[in-house]
Amino acid sequence: MKIVCIGSGNVATHFSNAFKSAGSELVQIWSKNPEHAAELAIKTGAKPIADLKEIDNNADVYLIAVKDDAIEEVIAQLSAVKGMIVHTSGATDIDVFPATIAKYGVLYPLQTFSKHKAIDFNQVPLCIEAKDEEILKSLKSIALMLSPLVYEVNSEKRRILHLSAVFACNFVNHLYTLSNEILQRNELDFEILRPLIMETAEKVQNAFPVDVQTGPAIRNDEQTITKHKELLSNMPELKDIYETLSKSIKKTH
Template sequence: MKVVCIGSGNVATHFSNAFKANGAELMQVWSKNQNHAAELAKATGAMPISDLKKIDPTADLYLIAVKDDAIPEVVEALNAVQGIVAHTSGATDINVFAESGMNFGVLYPLQTFSKQKALDFKNVPLCIEAKDQETLDALKSIARMLSPLVYEVNSEKRRILHLSAVFACNFVNHLYALSNDILAKNDLDFEILRPLIMETAEKVQDAFPADVQTGPAIRNDEQTIVKHKELLKDMPELKDIYETLSKSIKKTH
């Protein structure tokens, strides 16, 4: 199978490496930044390009892994290609392709990606959608090259998944960063929190999150909550977050 990767960021990098590892030929890597394209192309044996007009029209798959607001521009430039064109966005509707006349679809990986951290794509859920059944079947076969966790999810449901992922991943990681800020200001090391973070993540592997909630808010331990808020008196933004989350926990339980 021949693949053209449009993008050179975190998602593009992991997809390209996964396709290469599973026997696909990476024909080209496109990026507005030629150096970024060259870096990923070198790792995957592809040709780097920075001009959308130079994209080879004979590939089997054109994977669009760029920022959401750049997708329409890329779609417009791919009107002469022969293969399936699929974007990887969780928040962009499949209708972005509606006027294109191409074989199009969505190949959305429900995972967090960083270039510097390798991951096993076989553990990545892939959510697919396509213009018609024939394209969907082809996209399903492509997805199963990479992962056994393939789900048919329409645009509306995919947006809900993406929203849930922001709460479960992006917001949680931001809270880790805020925790680190609190520790650093008090000469404490984030390392001491890592076992707690791992235990919290492991609990929800076989339990519903609401069933394993702990902490002062669920216990209605107002004495501890008051002490915590006193510690945050010089950090009003963190105090607001603390109060909002504590209120949400109490309301939920």
């Protein structure tokens, strides 16, 4: 199978590697930054292109992995391609594709990708949606080459998944950042917290988080909560977050 990858960021990089590992041929990589395209092209054996006019119209899949607000513009330049065009965005509906395009779909990876961290693509949930049933069927077989975790999800539900991922990933990472801020201010090393962070994530792999909540708020341990708020008196923003989340825990339980 011949793949053209449009984009050269984290999502583009990890998809390109996954397609290559699955035995597909990366024919071209496009990026608005020619150096980025060249860098990813070297790694994957593809040809870097700097202009979408140079695109090979005979590939099987055109994977769009660019910023959300650039997707529409990219699609407008792909009117002559014969293969299936897919975007990879959680927050972009399928109707970003005009009906004039023959084969299109969405291949949204519900995962967080980092430039310098390899990922086991077998653990990446892939959410698929397509123009029609037939295209969905072929998109599904393409997705299954990359990961066994393939889910059919329409645009409305994909938006919801993306939103819930903001809570479970982006906001969670920010809480890690805040806890490190507290440690640093007191000359303590983040290293000591890492096993707790792993265990907290592992606990909910076989349980629902609501059933494994711990800490002072769920115990209504007002004495500890008061002490913690005192410790945060010189960090008003963190104190506010502490109060908001403690209140929310009490309300949930």
